[in-house]
Amino acid sequence: MANFEEKTINTKSIYQGKIINVQVDEVSLPNGKTSKRELVKHPGAVAVIAITDENKIIFVEQFRKPLEKNLVEIPAGKLEPGEKPEVSAKRELEEETGYTTDKLELVTSFYTSPGFADELIYIYYTDKLIPLDTPKGLDEDEFVELVELSLQEAESYMEQQKIHDAKTAYAINYLKLKGMR
């Protein structure tokens, strides 16, 4: 691979928040000049492609403040410090959907926006869902509504941009390639 490394000359912390930290790094470029890079540090995230016994995909609808509107997405959440992604995925599935599972397969992982953020999301798959007797609570500032859709309905939601985020767009193509109907 080409060596385009940008060595850090100086790091300035801008903000340390509950979910993100923001910093500006002064870097030396491959041509010897210097530049600034604006960086968002994120703990990472997990998402679950979950299929019910009735061949429906499980989504959650929630208000997304950055967009000032609701989106319908596959269940997801951020990694807690020190938490293994698979443990996190099971926890988010339980908290957001009322289902649990004994079988999560890792589908893939990807950086959501590598130009400015280090968020890495792990995508899991399960079609072995077990309803929880006692639903687990959400975080106290989290409000979501469960939505179960066929693949065809999900594609229609995507055309209408009710579904409109990277991980869920990925999930729909993944299921199509897997032969779901």
Add this chain to the structure above:
Amino acid sequence: MANFEEKTINTKSIYQGKIINVQVDEVSLPNGKTSKRELVKHPGAVAVIAITDENKIIFVEQFRKPLEKNLVEIPAGKLEPGEKPEVSAKRELEEETGYTTDKLELVTSFYTSPGFADELIYIYYTDKLIPLDTPKGLDEDEFVELVELSLQEAESYMEQQKIHDAKTAYAINYLKLKGMR
């Protein structure tokens, strides 16, 4: 759709950068309580799935400071103020790859990380590439290397996590669904 709207009580600007702005909004939740939302404002982005006459996919390799490593990605860049996404996509294709095109199809768009950022990326497709006689320059702090891969090679890069970002993961599945071999 459920009404989970979070009304803004107060907005605090944290940082106004070259690419991102960061703000913290105090919001009233559906249950009447208040909470804080950390928001990254981004101008939006474009990416191009570009196929050569030799049936290769065009990628660019570059150093991604947030990850401290190189990634191989489909050509992409951020929207300039007031620029139409299609114009931006053609410009980024020309700057990063040395090709241009008269035919860009919009494949889809999605928010990359709706939990904390408003970045919306538009994905275009072209298999009508025209080599530029005079390559256009990159931004002065941008260093990329062109990589042309077959679909099979691209999948191998993804297994090795040389390809490891949302838009490129989406692009590979898109091409598989389109019947590329």
